Amino acid sequence: QVQLQESGxxxxxxxxxxxxxxxxxxxxxxxxxxxxxxxxxxxxKGLEWIGRFYSGGHTxxxxxxxxxxxxxxxxxxNQFSLKLSSVTATDTAVYYCVRDRxxxxxxxxxxxxx
Amino acid sequence: xxxxxxSPGTLSLSPGERATLSCRASxxxxxxxxxxxxxxxxxxxxxxxxxxxxxxTGIPDRFSGSGSGTDFILTISRLEPEDFAVYYCHQYxxxxxxxxxxxxxxxx
Numbered sequence: 197q198v199q200l201q202e203s204g205x206x207x208x209x210x211x212x213x214x215x216x217x218x219x220x221x222x223x224x225x226x227x228x229x230x231x232x233x234x235x236x237x238x239x240x241k242g243l244e245w246i247g248r249f250y251s252g253g254h255t256x257x258x259x260x261x262x263x264x265x266x267x268x269x270x271x272x273x274n275q276f277s278l279k280l281s282s283v284t285a286t287d288t289a290v291y292y293c294v295r296d297r298x299x300x301x302x303x304x305x306x307x308x309x310x
Numbered sequence: 311x312x313x314x315x316x317s318p319g320t321l322s323l324s325p326g327e328r329a330t331l332s333c334r335a336s337x338x339x340x341x342x343x344x345x346x347x348x349x350x351x352x353x354x355x356x357x358x359x360x361x362x363x364x365x366x367t368g369i370p371d372r373f374s375g376s377g378s379g380t381d382f383i384l385t386i387s388r389l390e391p392e393d394f395a396v397y398y399c400h401q402y403x404x405x406x407x408x409x410x411x412x413x414x415x416x417x418x
Contacts, residue, residue, distance in 0.1 A: 233407075243347075243355065243398055245407040258406040260311075292354055297345050297402065298366055300354040 198223040200293045200301035208287075208308050214280040218293030218301060219273070226251060226271045231296055234267060234278045236289040237303075244289075249276065283308045312337055312401050314410035322418040329386040331413045333399030338379050343403030346375055346384045349412075350395045358397075359384065389415070 204216035218232070225232065234246040247257035247265050257265045266279040280287060290303040313336040323329055333344070344362045347355035357366040359375035362382060372387040386393055394417050399410040 242411050243400075243409040245409070248407075256405055260406065297347075297360055297400070298357040300356075303354050 198295060198299050200295060200299060202291060202293050202301045202304040204304060204306070206305055206307060208283055208306060209310050210284055210308055211282055214278070214283050214287060214306055214308070216278045216291055216293075216304065216306070217275050218277070219275050220295070221274070224271075225269065225274045225276065232267075232269075232276050233294040233296075234265075235292045235294055236287075237292070238286075238289045246278065246280075246291075285309065311406055312339055312404055312408050314399050314401060314408055316397075316399055316410035316413045318413060319411075320414045320416060322416050323389055324418045325389050325391055327389050329384075329389055329393070329415055331384040331386075331397055331399075331415075333377075333382040333384070333410050335380040335382070335401060340401035340403040343401060344375070344377070344382050345400045345402065346373075347398045347400060348393075348395050349398065355398060386415075391417075 199221045201219045208214045230251045231248045233248040237243050247267050249255040249267050255267050264281045269276045285308050288308045290305050292303045293301045315334045317332045342362050345360040346358045349355040358369050358373050363375045374385045376383050394415050396412045396414050398412050
């Protein structure tokens, strides 16, 4: 059974870059036809799609994030990563990595604060 | 961007009652690519239904999805105690992918 696990700093300073990694276990990230997504949720609020890559190589981002997002893949480590630049307090949220719609990581809280 | 509007915001019902949750899309581009999630406090969302009406693996048959065009519905036929949670609809047919604001189903 495929499992996803987010990791990365829980605290990021304003204007810096938020960096998270999602480790996929129980299946190869480069096999099959799956979308690997990053989704976030501020405390007490709804879900926001950040972006995704397709296991065939194509990436897509939410334009509401104004070009601050980069998603990359390391197939040798079976991981994919999120970088969100120029963060502000509004980027404080629980960040989830998700395969398609049915396989979610547990989520990791990232707080933007000085 | 397809905006999803869920109603009602909160649904107060008793165990055993039927719950009907609505999700309206601002345009029809989502096609059949509509999903529903359940989320409990401190947990990641759990997929209930995708493709408008296809239950995910292991989801009880008291959960059913329906709809077309811009109007979609999640029905819980008989509420069990573990069903009291927040529910989100989601369209993945057109980028950017979007979610509704959620409906909270609470115990009356």
